[in-house]
Amino acid sequence: MTVTARGALPSTPYDVTVVGAGVVGCAIARELARHPRLRVALVEAQDDVGQGTSKANTAILHTGFDATPGSLEARLVREGSRRLAAFAAESGIPVEPVGALLVAWDEEQRAALPRLAEKAERNGYRAAQLLDAAQLYAREPHLGAGALGALHVPGESIICPWTTTLAYATQAVLHGVDLHLNSAVQQVNRPEGAHLLTTDRGTLRTRCLINAAGLHADTLDRDLGHHDFTVTPRRGQLLVFDKFARSLVRHILLPVPTALGKGVLVTPTVYGNVLLGPTAEDLDDKRATASTADGVALLREKGRRILPALLDEEVTAVYAGLRAATEHDDYRITAHPSQAYVTVGGIRSTGLTASLAIAAHVTELLADTGLALGPERELEPVRMPNLGEAFPRPYQLAELIDADPEYGTLVCHCERVSRGEIRDALAAVIPPNSLDGLRRRTRARSGRCQGFHCGAAVRALFEEGQR
Numbered sequence: 290m291t292v293t294a295r296g297a298l299p300s301t302p303y304d305v306t307v308v309g310a311g312v313v314g315c316a317i318a319r320e321l322a323r324h325p326r327l328r329v330a331l332v333e334a335q336d337d338v339g340q341g342t343s344k345a346n347t348a349i350l351h352t353g354f355d356a357t358p359g360s361l362e363a364r365l366v367r368e369g370s371r372r373l374a375a376f377a378a379e380s381g382i383p384v385e386p387v388g389a390l391l392v393a394w395d396e397e398q399r400a401a402l403p404r405l406a407e408k409a410e411r412n413g414y415r416a417a418q419l420l421d422a423a424q425l426y427a428r429e430p431h432l433g434a435g436a437l438g439a440l441h442v443p444g445e446s447i448i449c450p451w452t453t454t455l456a457y458a459t460q461a462v463l464h465g466v467d468l469h470l471n472s473a474v475q476q477v478n479r480p481e482g483a484h485l486l487t488t489d490r491g492t493l494r495t496r497c498l499i500n501a502a503g504l505h506a507d508t509l510d511r512d513l514g515h516h517d518f519t520v521t522p523r524r525g526q527l528l529v530f531d532k533f534a535r536s537l538v539r540h541i542l543l544p545v546p547t548a549l550g551k552g553v554l555v556t557p558t559v560y561g562n563v564l565l566g567p568t569a570e571d572l573d574d575k576r577a578t579a580s581t582a583d584g585v586a587l588l589r590e591k592g593r594r595i596l597p598a599l600l601d602e603e604v605t606a607v608y609a610g611l612r613a614a615t616e617h618d619d620y621r622i623t624a625h626p627s628q629a630y631v632t633v634g635g636i637r638s639t640g641l642t643a644s645l646a647i648a649a650h651v652t653e654l655l656a657d658t659g660l661a662l663g664p665e666r667e668l669e670p671v672r673m674p675n676l677g678e679a680f681p682r683p684y685q686l687a688e689l690i691d692a693d694p695e696y697g698t699l700v701c702h703c704e705r706v707s708r709g710e711i712r713d714a715l716a717a718v719i720p721p722n723s724l725d726g727l728r729r730r731t732r733a734r735s736g737r738c739q740g741f742h743c744g745a746a747v748r749a750l751f752e753e754g755q756r
């Protein structure tokens with residue numbers, strides 16, 4: 290079991306190296322772990338898995354009802370949704386099948402709903418149903434005035450994106466994948482039929498290369514001589530409302546989509562909050578994850594129409610994620626057999642949902658590049674700590690607390706995170722290297738006080754765990 294964050298990288302060559310430990314790269318590494326004869330590395334620039342776009346999205350497990358029929362994305366979202374729902378059930382990732390309502394606010398949008406229902410059918414999704422205004426308000430009594438009807442998509446769910454990425458990576462590492470953090474790949478050369486990756490931590494040699502570098506996939510692709518796409522970071526800002534807002538909304542409330550994306554939505558989260566967002570702003574800077582006054586104002590204006598009472602609730606946090614948009618309308622997943630190289634680019638707004646299907650697709654492409662995958666095995670299941678509000682948390686489990694009182698000692702009172710959960714996270718297969726990483730594993734410091742009360746205690750436990 291190998292997870293490294295410092296020191297020189299191993300000198301023994303790998304069969305396959307995946308660059309980028311976002312949800313997509315981790316899913317690919319996990320898929321490759323099915324093949325025990327392969328020596329696989331997962332190489333990440335930052336100090337944790339899931340630190341890029343994968344930590345900052347709207348956390349919806351899509352059905353793919355609104356994808357472009359016939360596209361690669363449509364197929365992989367549909368298939369990925371099924372695969373991830375099954376994986377989540379097996380590994381304890383919280384999922385709530387709350388369903389979505391695509392709300393029409395004017396006649397033009399109402400006229401578009403039957404077309405969207407037909408599109409859903411063409412995407413193989415047959416459960417969508419048209420609702421009139423009365424049916425809509427019966428389902429969502431706090432919806433703003435003036436909605437004319439909706440398309441109900443019962444299969445849309447909410448999921449924990451942090452646990453998903455971590456579960457993939459944990460299962461991959463437990464099955465022999467080497468995870469190397471703090472290892473930004475700066476350059477790739479290909480002498481004598483192998484790739485030589487120059488990283489922050491020295492060089493790494495690999496026979497096959499998979500580029501899952503998210504926002505930076507175009508840069509790496511160019512290093513290998515390809516000019517197939519350019520990533521334009523498309524920022525999505527979001528507001529997180531306090532748990533008191535949760536009773537205001539039952540479904541994911543979607544607007545009728547536009548060319549720029551799915552538009553501003555209101556959705557519950559599995560942590561018991563409510564999200565309002567995201568914006569869609571095309572930028573030049575791949576690090577521009579700041580929230581802006583204009584973005585917040587726009588979201589508040591849109592939110593007021595959708596769910597007016599939401600705006601009276603407290604905002605707990607704001608965040609922004611960058612979609613890896615390109616000039617193309619579909620994912621850019623391409624095998625380059627002569628280079629033993631696969632590009633996984635342009636995974637824009639559906640990558641969390643599609644991740645497991647992307648991984649299966651990429652593994653097939655890798656085999657097409659001439660790599661003998663060798664025998665395949667079933668992976669031993671992993672069981673992840675539950676961060677979801679709809680499922681029992683340790684502080685609620687009397688028997689667990691009887692057996693280990695640390696689960697009954699709360700450290701973060703807003704999110705009810707116990708000492709036992711923090712201790713477990715610090716001792717996990719992939720431990721956090723920062724307080725933010727600990728937050729994504731436990732929810733500690735992510736509640737309404739944002740760590741004002743528990744910050745010092747959480748930090749002390751984290752620092753103790755680092756020793």
Ligand SMILES: Cc1cc2nc3c(=O)[nH]c(=O)nc-3n(C[C@H](O)[C@H](O)[C@H](O)COP(=O)(O)OP(=O)(O)OC[C@H]3O[C@@H](n4cnc5c(N)ncnc54)[C@H](O)[C@@H]3O)c2cc1C
Nearest residue numbers: 309311313334341342343346347349474503525610640642
């Ligand atoms: C606002 C927003 C809302 C979204 N909502 C949803 C949703 O509801 N449902 C859904 O399914 N999807 C959603 N998405 C999309 C989803 O989040 C992404 O498609 C997915 O996270 C992409 O994962 P990734 O692994 O490709 O990229 P990333 O998570 O960005 O991972 C790429 C990794 O590569 C690393 N890296 C880059 N360059 C190098 C290098 N040179 N060397 C080493 N490592 C490198 C980065 O550090 C990063 O960790 C949303 C996205 C946004 C921004």
